[in-house]
Amino acid sequence: MRCYDCYREGIETSAVAVCIECHAGACPRHLHPESEPVRRSTSTGRVWSARESRRMYCSVCHASLQQEDPADPGGM
Ligand SMILES: [Zn+2]
Ligand SMILES: [Zn+2]
Numbered sequence: 001m002r003c004y005d006c007y008r009e010g011i012e013t014s015a016v017a018v019c020i021e022c023h024a025g026a027c028p029r030h031l032h033p034e035s036e037p038v039r040r041s042t043s044t045g046r047v048w049s050a051r052e053s054r055r056m057y058c059s060v061c062h063a064s065l066q067q068e069d070p071a072d073p074g075g076m
Contacts, residue, residue: 003027005059019058032062
């Protein structure tokens with residue numbers, strides 16, 4: 001699979017991951033991995049796992065995610 005963003009730039013680059021949103025291939029340069037801590041409670045008590053789950057986004061979807069992020073202070 002080739003990186004879709006590189007393809008739009010007229011370059012052919014092997015993709016290392018697939019965007020979970022649009023399923024486009026992304027090379028390391030266009031890949032935006034988001035790691036979210038996974039909190040998991042067990043039956044033995046409140047043991048929280050610090051394991052991280054990975055979410056791979058292409059540059060386009062990552063940019064749109066940033067726009068949807070309401071963490072912008074003083075927006076209104
Ligand atoms: Zn690329
Ligand atoms: Zn995408």
